[in-house]
Amino acid sequence: AQSVTQLGSHVSVSEGALVLLRCNYSSSVPPYLFWYVQYPNQGLQLLLKYTSAATLVKGINGFEAEFKKSETSFHLTKPSAHMSDAAEYFCAVTVPSGTYKYIFGTGTRLKVLA
Amino acid sequence: AAGVIQSPRHLIKEKRETATLKCYPIPRHDTVYWYQQGPGQDPQFLISFYEKMQSDKGSIPDRFSAQQFSDYHSELNMSSLELGDSALYFCASSPPGTSGHNEQFFGPGTRLTVL
Numbered sequence: 275a276q277s278v279t280q281l282g283s284h285v286s287v288s289e290g291a292l293v294l295l296r297c298n299y300s301s302s303v304p305p306y307l308f309w310y311v312q313y314p315n316q317g318l319q320l321l322l323k324y325t326s327a328a329t330l331v332k333g334i335n336g337f338e339a340e341f342k343k344s345e346t347s348f349h350l351t352k353p354s355a356h357m358s359d360a361a362e363y364f365c366a367v368t369v370p371s372g373t374y375k376y377i378f379g380t381g382t383r384l385k386v387l388a
Numbered sequence: 389a390a391g392v393i394q395s396p397r398h399l400i401k402e403k404r405e406t407a408t409l410k411c412y413p414i415p416r417h418d419t420v421y422w423y424q425q426g427p428g429q430d431p432q433f434l435i436s437f438y439e440k441m442q443s444d445k446g447s448i449p450d451r452f453s454a455q456q457f458s459d460y461h462s463e464l465n466m467s468s469l470e471l472g473d474s475a476l477y478f479c480a481s482s483p484p485g486t487s488g489h490n491e492q493f494f495g496p497g498t499r500l501t502v503l
Contacts, residue, residue, distance in 0.1 A: 306489045317392075317478060318431070318494040325489035364430060368489075372444040373419050373437075373482075376492060378430040 276301045276367045280379035288387045293337075293352040295382045297365035300346065305367050307348045308376070309339060312362040321363075324348060335359070360386045390414050392495035394479050400501045401469050409464040409498045411479030418484050419443075420462045421492060422454060425476040437462060469502045476500075 281296040299305050306325055310318040322333025329341045339350045350363065363382050368374040393412040401407050413420050419438045423431035433446035437456035448454075451469075456462040466473060476499050480492035 308491065310494075315499075317496045318480075320491050320493075323489065323491055369444075373421065374490065375421060375433045375436055375444050375446065376423075376431070377433070380430050 276305065276369050276377050278307075278365045278367050278377060278379040280363075280365050280382050282382055283380065284383050284385065286385040286387055287355045289357055290354050293350070293355045293359065293384065295350040295363050295365075295384065297339075297348045297350065297379060298346050299348060299365075299367050301367060301370075303370050306370075306374070307339075307341065308366045308368075309333065309337070309348075309350050310364045310366060312364065312381075314361075318364065321350070355384075355386045357386050357388065360384055392479055392481050392493055394477075394495040394498050396498060397496065398499050398501075400503065402503055403469055403471065405469050405502075407466045407469060407500060409466070409477055409479075409500070411462045411464070411481075411495060413460055413462070413479070413481030414483075414493055416483065417481035417493070418460070419482045420456055420460070421480040421482075422448075422462070422464050423478040423480065425478060425497070427475070431478055434464070466500075471502050474500060474502045 277300045279298045308323045309321040322331045324341045332338045365379040366376040421436045422434040425431040434448040436444045440456045454464045476497045480494045482490045
């Protein structure tokens with residue numbers, strides 16, 4: 275069965291510092307993985323997705339993620355945090371049948387300190 | 389660009405009442421999903437439709453039902469509301485050629501409060 279685990283429900287970084295949000299997956303087949311961001315009282319916005327084309331995926335707002343099969347990981351990074359990055363981040367994996375619904379991780383709330 | 393539209397954005401109901409949430413997918417998207425996000429929780433899949441037919445079903449209570457209409461909009465009907473139904477309900481849609489790598493486009497959500 276597909277699942278994702280996000281380590282760290284809360285992460286705080288200083289403005290300008292590296293952002294690292296962790297996601298590990300479990301999948302019986304090669305996975306399709308996604309990172310979404312959710313700002314307060316808003317919907318989910320896609321940051322980036324892994325579809326097996328390339329292991330290093332670049333997304334919007336300077337975020338990127340690297341798929342590591344050996345580590346079953348898909349961690350999200352950004353070299354320099356900005357105050358506007360403060361939000362909730364969700365990692366998701368698709369279930370490989372039917373309409374490919376998402377299974378989400380429990381989310382990581384990122385706080386950026388001035 | 390057109391986005392997923394959900395209405396209403398906010399809804400307040402009493403226990404045991406009914407609620408209807410509406411979702412208008414992005415034009416030409418053929419798959420619609422419903423998710424429920426409780427306070428401080430991750431979104432949980434409820435149900436999905438492909439070409440107006442129910443496709444997948446998640447942990448959706450029997451008190452809830454949903455359908456997709458000929459114009460592709462979808463409605464989530466919730467009866468005998470309970471306090472625990474208070475949540476943010478998201479609708480998402482995805483384009484034709486559904487496969488695992490198709491991203492889902494999310495609406496802004498409907499915040500349901502049950503008093």
